[in-house]
Amino acid sequence: MRSDPRVLVLDGDYPASLTIAKELSEDVGATVVGAGTSRHSRLLRSRYCDVAVAIPATDDPRYFEAVRAVIETHRPDLVLPVGYGSAAALESGRDDLPAFVSTCLPEPDAFETAADKRATAELARTLGIDVPRDHSALVATLDSEGREPGALDVLEFPLFCKARREAGGGGETTARIVDPGRFWEVYDRLAAASPTGEVLVQESIDGSGATDGCGLFCLDGEVELRMAHEELRSVPRRGGSGTHLRLRRDPAVESAATELLRSLDWRGVALVEFKRREDGELVLMEINPKFWASYALASTHGYRFASRLVARTLGLEDRLPDRSPEPTGEMTFPLRELYYYARNRDEERLLDCLGAIVKPGVPWNVDRSDLGAWLTPPAAVLERLPTSAAEPDGALDREAVAFTRR
Template sequence: MHAVPPTVLLLDGDYDNALAIATELSEDLEATVVGVGTSPHSRLLRSTYCDAGRVLPPPDDPDYPTALLETIERDRPDVVLPVGYDSMAAVQTIRESIPGDVALCLPSRDAFRAAADKEETLRRGQRLGLETPMEYSDVVANLEADGRATPDGVLPFPLFLKARWENGGVTTAPVDDPGEFWKTYDRIASVAPDGEVLVQEYVDGSGSTHACGLLCVDGEVALTMTHEELRSVPRHGGSGTHLRLEPDAAVATAARRLLEEVGWHGVALVEFKRRTDGTPVLMEINPKFWASYALASEFGYRFASTLVADRLDLGHELPVGSPEPRGEMVFPLRELQFAATNRDRETLRESLSTLLSPGASWDLEPTDLGAWLTPPASLLEQLPGTSVPRSSAEQAEKRLPNPTRSRR
């Protein structure tokens, strides 16, 4: 049993969900949080819930795995906690080199690859009898072989295009106009790993995305929660800006069966759409902490604390937290940022109506505004004097007192 409050090396400090995780770990476990970001201005490194900061190259940089391993060997945290996909993938590449006294909670390489491959995920779901979208990728391959013949009358529009392989970003797009198909296809292919694109039916029954977050430990599901994503950015599917937490037995059962089939270990979000008759249709596995994780944490589904407490045998009753059956949250900064950068398609009134949803909590910590109101690192690095270091030699460190106030 671990005798003292743990030290957690928390990765992906540029992401706002890392703030929710740091808050949770500090509140539940009195953890010392060592945050990793791409700049001294990264949100997590400016948080009162971050006790020390490390600046490394971005997780998709080729130098990142080596720089991260050097940081782990120097700091010797009790546990390393990736938040985003790219850092998860990076830790996979160095896992055998990480000192044995540093705990991890990662899926096997085979399970991680299966979750990252959206085509393989759907195959696994089909074997379990889960409903999956109709696939037209083979039809498109034939059209391309024929000189990119027009898809009008051949493909059933609307369609949904997505990158076959997870890459940590939003690489999806709906298409309802046959004349725009190849242009959209090429746009997705240009940013898709290996250029592979899946072409699927557009499942538009309820208009919402339904999802189940799970924590699997040693082959068993330790914690689950389900939510409905009512609004997101971009609007066709991405990071949620208005979500509702509520029980969903059909989605939870399907998600549990799928992760057991994959042999998952750690945290993941399984996403579904619903047909007009209510049938859940499997879309993909999100093999990481999801962007709207704050909803789960706020309403007592403390996946991060449960994971760390279990890995380090801290003696806490598991799962950590007091889950509430229902709740609702909006993400004001995410919603307003999207509206501001899409003024030709968005109106401020629409965004304000989302933010003023009755009874919904806001994903904003008033005791930690210095971190929450920090602009994204991608924006800051464009400003003079805030260049992002690209080597492990360019490190930043800060120390702050542990927090005393709660998000709730």
């Protein structure tokens, strides 16, 4: 292997990829090959991206072959998926990757259990971890019987609905439903967004309103790094990506998350999320088998999951900085909050959104040393503009553009 590792970071459209690229550059001196869906992808515009390549989106049939072509051309030591779609693609095609490139992924059966939220709940029950009451079978019956008026009276609202399988891509696949009159409308929308068309209908766990998360990096089921946070605000509300979070040690959360991943003999990173009932009882929500959207909170406060994963996988532990993570910390995600407001102005109040992100002493998830990348609008938005139309097919096959960072 080269003296400086070369890492292919996928999902360059995601803000978390910027955090990861900077972390790898600083901690292990990595040469970062960044892959995104177009020249507008944020990572491809970052000062921490040394080589930029455009490849199809993860739902494109050409995706895996494009990733393999990038690996053959640029010969990274390790390929690092950031989002679910790329992780799933690598899981299914791992045996077809070139022998010289490393990955750090869970075994296929473990990944499948984490991606299937029903299977995750069944595993948790066997371990004695509480899960929400499930009404999916009853709702399926009511659906098959023609959705008769008053049929939903047997259910206690509010309810929480989510796609059975992890979807990725930033789409909205969860919803808390208070009004029975809107149930089928929302149910159908989630079913359309669900990869399998299946929607889980569960009781809504509304104890504190916050979500407790535990991020872990494991090798063969043993925890290498762990941190816990509290998600105080998210988009969409009550079940989406965090826009205001703080570090919060919670032994019960950490213990339950560790037990789950150890039972799967987990390898790689994951975020395990919980909510609490009104009596404080912990309830599992899901396992996210990938880097999480609010990863910057962890990285900024010394929980460097990405660089630890690369170093441990490639045998570069001596490269890691000798520092301890910070026990406390807080962060808001203004771009995510404001983007959600812009898409939901009929339901959201601007002052509420601004109040949620402008908090004295709480830093923003914006890297001022890399503003060109951070302030780039999402690629999907730019490509809808007349002057930034989607690139022709040939653009996806263009040569990589090199960036000088050092």
